[in-house]
Amino acid sequence: MSEARGILYVVGIGPGAQDHTTPAALAAISDADLVVGYTTYIKLVRHLIDGKEVIKTGMTEEIGRARAAVERARDGGKVALISSGNAGVYGMAGLVFEVLKSLGWKRGDSPELRIVPGMTALNSCGSVVGAPLVHDFCAISLSDLLTPWSVIARRIEATAAADFVIGLYNPASGRRTRQIVEAQAIIRRHRGGETPVALVKSAYRKRQNAAVTDLDHFLEYEIGMLTTVLVGSSQTFVFEGYMVTPRGYANKYTQDGEVLAGQRPGFSLVPGVEEVG
């Protein structure tokens, strides 16, 4: 091992369009000598990496990619390991810690770790279709490559019953098409067929494609690896093609901001005046 203390940046680049990538993420990539990432994400930042060494790998080679990044940084390099969205949301950050742990790394050892947050797909996809995430929501990955389907199905059931807005990551791939059908069936047992559903593909990229439909019809649309599926709660509505989940102001206030009878600003909502949930 070299004496020099390297730096490992774990960077989320957001949805991929440069004007939605933070200055902190751009600075990290700019500072790195080596940039490591999945081929698709590397392409999104190709204008930033002229003259740098690049390790591009396919989607199923995450462990090797994380190890390569950690080891090069440990040996004194400045390395940026990049994920789309946020590296800590279904991204590479978890694997980095698992690799560091296996190497017996301690705080203060090389490499220095700098995690640079980015905007995850839920954030960017939500904004494309309106304001679906203004109240409680969850994120569930439908990929059962690393997680038993029974665990995933239990999570869908629980959040459908408790009226969360549900964001589904990795809903389907070429080979994996059964899960989104089962997810729809589970949610449908708890919510009406007219519940708003948004499908957003490649948010803020050139090939952005979004649709607002409903729980009984969304399976008729094309759904793939790059699609995020947002299922509304019982309170979610569609307005002029936008999908909106209200925060609940109508439970306590008139549209002019006057307090409804029986309610007090700054105090707990008194249930019964108008029902929510």
Add this chain to the structure above:
Amino acid sequence: MSEARGILYVVGIGPGAQDHTTPAALAAISDADLVVGYTTYIKLVRHLIDGKEVIKTGMTEEIGRARAAVERARDGGKVALISSGNAGVYGMAGLVFEVLKSLGWKRGDSPELRIVPGMTALNSCGSVVGAPLVHDFCAISLSDLLTPWSVIARRIEATAAADFVIGLYNPASGRRTRQIVEAQAIIRRHRGGETPVALVKSAYRKRQNAAVTDLDHFLEYEIGMLTTVLVGSSQTFVFEGYMVTPRGYANKYTQDGEVLAGQRPGFSLVPGVEEVG
């Protein structure tokens, strides 16, 4: 109403440090003639608003703030309504649509609506403490000012039982201190007392303060309006002071990336080899 078609930017500025605000958000604020927001958020962007008209209001005046922004933009102005984090995650975007609906607004009418996504607190706070959100998670606001506590409690119970990482927004305020105590008790019925819990206040701002502790001890820390509480799943671990939720690679691969016996890359996990959830 003026003939001119105004623009209403609904902008999330992220955690508040300028290098985590996207170029798109900065450009929107720069383009606006009028900037509207809660006083604390306006202060975070004060260097960008020299010479602009500003409407600052307190936290309980959201409806008036949204109406003022919508009406000025409808009448031809360029208005930026700003939230910290993402305007669509417990932010002002929902209220904007409710106001537009009450005014009978249609797509194509003034104002033109431009929603600019930002990084929500879950994203920024997660990165401060490590990688707690690498697997399925939920966001629940503990504020019962607009939502009945029974709805909130049901959501905590459901996601605690289904082993989500749980992000709690608005955990407490000066007057509202009971909810976080009840939330702890509900979650504790489903998870061990040693479950990792992170408390993050003012992520990426000057007064950032973060702690990684556990479910049996986190109530001993100061928790207020600006704190985000992250409760780990059964899989979450603490390593060198970082909080990490693994994606599940260890269910299928060795640390060197070799496939475990009985598993196949690219195919559903075969449960039983190693248990998850």
